[in-house]
Amino acid sequence: xxxxxIKDKQERTYEAIVIxxxxxxxxxxxxxxxxxVKTLMLERGRNVEHNxxxxxxxxxxxxxxxxxxxxxxxxEANPVVSKCYAFREDAKHFFVKDxxxxxxxxxxxDWIRGYQVGGKSLLWARQVQRWSDFDFExxxxxxxxxxxxxxxxxxxxxxxHVEKFAGVSGNKDGLPNLPDGEFLPGYDLNxxxxxxxxxxxxxxxxxxxxxxxxCAHIHEARPEFxxxxxxxxxxxxxxxxxxxxxxxxxxxSSTIPWALKTGNLTLRPDAVVHSxxxxxxxxxxxxxxxxxxxxxxxxxxxxxxxxLNAAALNSNLILMNSTSNRxxxxxxxxxxxxxxxxxxxxxxxxVSGQYEGYQxxxxxGGRPTSGYFPRFRNVYKQETDFLRGYAAGFSASRGVRPNTxxxxxxLKNNLLNxxxxxxxxxxxxxxxxxxxxxxxxxxxxxxxKDPYGMPQLKISVDYDDNDEKMIKDYQEQMSEMFEKxxxxxxxxxxxxxxxxxxxxxxxxxxxxKDPKTSLLNGNHQLHAVPNVYxxxxxxxxSTSTQNPSLTYMAFAARAAxxxxxxxxx
Numbered sequence: 001x002x003x004x005x006i007k008d009k010q011e012r013t014y015e016a017i018v019i020x021x022x023x024x025x026x027x028x029x030x031x032x033x034x035x036x037v038k039t040l041m042l043e044r045g046r047n048v049e050h051n052x053x054x055x056x057x058x059x060x061x062x063x064x065x066x067x068x069x070x071x072x073x074x075x076e077a078n079p080v081v082s083k084c085y086a087f088r089e090d091a092k093h094f095f096v097k098d099x100x101x102x103x104x105x106x107x108x109x110d111w112i113r114g115y116q117v118g119g120k121s122l123l124w125a126r127q128v129q130r131w132s133d134f135d136f137e138x139x140x141x142x143x144x145x146x147x148x149x150x151x152x153x154x155x156x157x158x159x160x161h162v163e164k165f166a167g168v169s170g171n172k173d174g175l176p177n178l179p180d181g182e183f184l185p186g187y188d189l190n191x192x193x194x195x196x197x198x199x200x201x202x203x204x205x206x207x208x209x210x211x212x213x214x215c216a217h218i219h220e221a222r223p224e225f226x227x228x229x230x231x232x233x234x235x236x237x238x239x240x241x242x243x244x245x246x247x248x249x250x251x252x253s254s255t256i257p258w259a260l261k262t263g264n265l266t267l268r269p270d271a272v273v274h275s276x277x278x279x280x281x282x283x284x285x286x287x288x289x290x291x292x293x294x295x296x297x298x299x300x301x302x303x304x305x306x307x308l309n310a311a312a313l314n315s316n317l318i319l320m321n322s323t324s325n326r327x328x329x330x331x332x333x334x335x336x337x338x339x340x341x342x343x344x345x346x347x348x349x350x351v352s353g354q355y356e357g358y359q360x361x362x363x364x365g366g367r368p369t370s371g372y373f374p375r376f377r378n379v380y381k382q383e384t385d386f387l388r389g390y391a392a393g394f395s396a397s398r399g400v401r402p403n404t405x406x407x408x409x410x411l412k413n414n415l416l417n418x419x420x421x422x423x424x425x426x427x428x429x430x431x432x433x434x435x436x437x438x439x440x441x442x443x444x445x446x447x448x449k450d451p452y453g454m455p456q457l458k459i460s461v462d463y464d465d466n467d468e469k470m471i472k473d474y475q476e477q478m479s480e481m482f483e484k485x486x487x488x489x490x491x492x493x494x495x496x497x498x499x500x501x502x503x504x505x506x507x508x509x510x511x512x513k514d515p516k517t518s519l520l521n522g523n524h525q526l527h528a529v530p531n532v533y534x535x536x537x538x539x540x541x542s543t544s545t546q547n548p549s550l551t552y553m554a555f556a557a558r559a560a561x562x563x564x565x566x567x568x569x
Contacts (some may be wrong), residue, residue, distance in 0.1 A: 022119025
């Protein structure tokens with residue numbers, strides 16, 4: 001019997017375990033497998049294979065029972081996830097439903113999740129802007145968080161590494177606060193967006209810029225994409241359904257199939273991670289404990305290296321649930337900071353307007369990106385009454401007005417063939433940096449359990465006075481820029497959305513130089529348990545203003561190479 005037990009443990013032992021198959025986890029697995037490491041990837045959700053499991057990807061509008069809309073009953077049953085712009089009839093199967101995985105909102109927080117192989121990489125907005133030293137140096141300069149243990153030079157080559165493989169379309173813009181990358185040809189701005197771009201240069205010189213936002217879409221054929229089995233983006237703008245061409249980067253179309261082809265990856269879906277196993281005699285983590293999503297039985301897997309990439313808040317949950325005599329308050333949590341200093345992006349504010357010029361132009365076809373307004377506030381020095389700053393999206397479009405003239409067949413033909421265009425509409429939305437605070441935290445609820453018997457996550461995250469001041473400044477500055485560009489009917493809005501709907505939650509397991517004030521070192525290792533790496537959003541010390549996924553990818557690739565180098569010492 002003892003021999004059988006030993007054999008069973010051997011069969012469940014790998015050289016590395018990656019928890020989570022989303023954007024960062026799939027990159028960790030891809031790099032480990034490329035380096036010859038036998039890797040187990042654990043995913044709590046169901047298996048989703050590229051193309052095979054995209055049921056709506058080629059459906060036409062009339063093939064949807066509700067023409068793409070969510071029914072009132074579904075909205076009432078899902079008051080949180082139904083707020084997400086992509087939770088519609090064509091993609092609702094990729095989202096976690098509210099009742100299936102409950103959590104506690106100590107303060108209102110919309111937690112948007114995708115539990116399946118690939119995670120939210122099937123649903124993300126695909127915007128990929130690099131950080132600069134202005135972002136990595138921000139906390140040290142402003143004193144609102146601990147100093148990052150790395151700088152841009154430490155991550156620049158890894159940005160290049162992931163950009164080349166994932167495929168990033170963009171332009172060489174030459175902006176010090178938004179470094180250029182390894183770009184495929186960028187998407188053009190339309191005529192009114194270019195007008196706004198030119199007016200900014202005339203009015204503000206080199207201070208404010210509008211660029212074509214960099215996006216993870218293939219815009220040029222290259223051998224590295226052919227080797228992945230991926231093709232051109234077709235500009236369908238149906239990305240949330242899963243792309244049959246692999247035109248945008250997702251774990252399902254790119255990194256996971258690549259890792260599987262090496263023969264070094266074992267993928268285990270339906271594996272809800274309960275905790276990381278800590279061996280007190282060895283002084284290190286030795287494996288991962290899971291609950292089978294169907295049988296509810298507990299299993300254990302073992303490896304000398306563990307990557308935690310369950311998405312920011314779930315990574316916090318797993319560490320907090322990983323208790324032992326050595327770590328009674330969660331794995332690596334000697335300083336009591338685990339789960340604290342959670343931050344997010346502030347998307348509450350918008351500015352809109354109209355433009356009466358360029359009536360001889362309109363738009364045709366689709367485009368998977370928009371204009372992007374890099375941060376300009378408090379970049380070189382503190383110049384406002386709030387800390388840090390905001391980026392913004394910007395787009396212009398012109399719609400067709402319905403022609404309701406005529407009766408009978410004439411009316412029918414006019415409605416089917418509209419030829420009257422309305423004015424150009426312009427719009428911008430804010431992407432503000434929030435300040436990591438100890439009072440913004442997640443914790444395990446002492447009483448409530450999830451369907452697997454694990455503690456529910458309690459979320460206590462909110463806006464503060466800094467966010468309110470930033471919203472006011474964004475609305476004032478963007479309105480001024482709109483006015484100087486000749487836009488009219490300018491309107492500002494604050495939709496007062498709850499934190500979380502930005503889907504950019506970060507922190508709780510932050511990086512830092514000092515084990516007294518941080519959980520991870522500059523290589524993403526837990527200070528107290530260095531064979532555990534955390535490279536998803538939980539590791540972020542601050543949020544900056546850029547969409548964060550590209551940084552997670554670069555972090556994961558860099559840390560995987562570090563782990564392999566350490567194992568060879």
